[in-house]
Amino acid sequence: MDSYKHKKVITIGIVNELTGLSERQIRYYEECGLIFPKRSKLGTRHYSFTDIETLIQIADKREEGVQTNEIKRDFNNKKKRSDIRDEMLRGQINSHFNRRR
Amino acid sequence: MDSYKHKKVITIGIVNELTGLSERQIRYYEECGLIFPKRSKLGTRHYSFTDIETLIQIADKREEGVQTNEIKRDFNNKKKRSDIRDEMLRGQINSHFNRRR
């Protein structure tokens, strides 16, 4: 599966290499609620490949001058839209089953 | 794509958590030529998810009492077989194109 994409196994140093963002920036975007690394028992942050993809999107937005605030709102809206789409899909499937009864 | 699977971004501590193998064992299997982590400039080992899958296979074999030697031979044979299969596939494709000329 693509579950590897979501597994939180990458340390901040590697994320820095992969994204070009400083550790300071990476931690700050977490503080802003844009990414959510997992923590090991000892407090070390672990990121997934999807986190890295998100960080690259953030970096692009930031270069355009978009504030973390805006970026967060955009992310939430995108999520909301995909949730709605999923729900409509479920609705179609249900009506399909209802028709068959 | 599944290129994430092959990206060498995981440190040995995480590999230990994911496989249950000790760092000593993980490094030893590298010495035996069974896995090939990448090295950062400073010498830290980085593993991919495929490396982890390989390590889990190794662990299974070792539990059955198979020596690293045997395991390596098995891996090489498996590789050889898949290379041959690939070559035969290429042969078929070529003959297909030749027929059309």
Added chain:
DNA sequence: CGTGTAAGGAATTCTGACACG
């Protein structure tokens, strides 16, 4: 607001070696 930096501590990783077997 977003990011750099110096500070000090705690945990990580590395290598080469001795040990047991």
Added chain:
DNA sequence: CGTGTAAGGAATTCTGACACG
């Protein structure tokens, strides 16, 4: 052969803070 361990050093990561703006 395969793995544990203690040893010492080097690099990593973390937090809270001061700085600039």
